[in-house]
Amino acid sequence: DILMTQSPDSLAVSLGERATINCKSSQSVLYSGNSKNYFGWYQQKPGQPPKLLIYWASNREPGVPDRFSGSGSGTDFTLTISSLQAEDVAVYYCQQYYSIPWTFGQGTKVEIK
Amino acid sequence: DVQVVESGGALVKPGGSLRLSCEVSGFTFSNAWMSWVRQPPGKGPEWVGRIKSKSVGETLEYAAPVKGRFTISRDDSKNTLYLQMDSLNTEDTGVYYCTTDSVVVFNGGAFDVWGQGTMVTVSS
Numbered sequence: 495d496i497l498m499t500q501s502p503d504s505l506a507v508s509l510g511e512r513a514t515i516n517c518k519s520s521q522s523v524l525y526s527g528n529s530k531n532y533f534g535w536y537q538q539k540p541g542q543p544p545k546l547l548i549y550w551a552s553n554r555e556p557g558v559p560d561r562f563s564g565s566g567s568g569t570d571f572t573l574t575i576s577s578l579q580a581e582d583v584a585v586y587y588c589q590q591y592y593s594i595p596w597t598f599g600q601g602t603k604v605e606i607k
Numbered sequence: 608d609v610q611v612v613e614s615g616g617a618l619v620k621p622g623g624s625l626r627l628s629c630e631v632s633g634f635t636f637s638n639a640w641m642s643w644v645r646q647p648p649g650k651g652p653e654w655v656g657r658i659k660s661k662s663v664g665e666t667l668e669y670a671a672p673v674k675g676r677f678t679i680s681r682d683d684s685k686n687t688l689y690l691q692m693d694s695l696n697t698e699d700t701g702v703y704y705c706t707t708d709s710v711v712v713f714n715g716g717a718f719d720v721w722g723q724g725t726m727v728t729v730s731s
Contacts, residue, residue, distance in 0.1 A: 534717035536652075543704050543721035544652060549714035556711055587651055591708075591716035595670045596642075596654040 496520050496590050500599035506607040513575040515602045517588035522568045525592065532592035535564055535573045537584045538601075544587060548573065580606065609633035609720055613705050616725030623695050627725055629688040629705030634720070637661065637683040639707045642718065643690050645727075647701040655679075655703070658688070672698070695729045702726050 497520040507513040515535075523532045531551035536544035546555045548564035551571055561576045575582055583606060588599040615627040629641075643655040656669040658679045667679055678691040688705055702724040710720045 530715060532715055534714070536718075543706075543724055544718070545721075546711075546714075546717050546719045549712075549717035549719070553714070555714075555719060589652075589717070594654075594657070594668050596716075598652045598654075601651045 495595055496523065496593060496597050498588050498590060498597050498599040500586075500588055500602050502602060503600070504603040504605065506605045507575075507578045508607045509580065510577050511607075513578050513582070513604055515573045515586050515588075515604070517566075517571045517573070517599050519569045519571075519590055523590045523592035524568050531567055531571070532590060533566075533571055534589045534591065535562075535571075536587045536589060536598075537582075538587065539584045547586075575604070578604070578606070609710060611705050611720055611722035613703060613722045613725040616703065616727045618728045618730065619695055620731055621696050621729055623729070624691070624693045625695065625727060627690040627692070627703055627705075627727070629690075629722060631686050631688070631705070631707075634707075634710045636681075636686040639710070641679075641681060641688045641705065641707050643679060643688075644704045644706050644718070644721075645699075645701045646704070646724075647698075650701075652704075653701075655690070692727070695727075697729050700727060700729050 533551045535548040538544045552564045585601045610632045613629045640659045642657040646652045659666040676694045680689045704724045705722045706718040
């Protein structure tokens, strides 16, 4: 199984400041056949299901604000919230869908400082 | 509008059984490869298993912790996905979500449609 490890476990950021979350996979999720990373980021608020923010490592899902961006390739990935808003308080998860079983990171809780 | 509605969650004793249902609308269910994902209280999501579409033989795949105990099936005439859970143990406690990929845009497998989930509690 591919192990997904996020850092940090939690972070507190001031409104309007940048938040950065990292995720490392235990093996590459880059498929050489199409040069795509089978990797996504999700946001989960209390009492709600996860919401897909980013797919293929850097593509924003329709309707997701452009302050959210994803980067990275292979085994190291980053989710950046360029200017934190109050509504961004949530837990964020990374996920690989390169090989079964699909696996998620342990989550990063983002709060307002 | 796309809708996914899970049902069937309950309190069940260890060793018991339960069947969850997931009714969908707003997309072509018969073409969708459907997954169940669960989330234990206070923890991250965990993929449970997947059923592919009939066109590719309804292939089934399961996570190791549930293989041999859980069975996924589908009824395309009812736009409904099922999860039969047998020999339940306390580690199966959590919210169970029905989900699928590439409904909004083609994304290669990321889950872009989710239901609200149904709670399964395994306790004596």
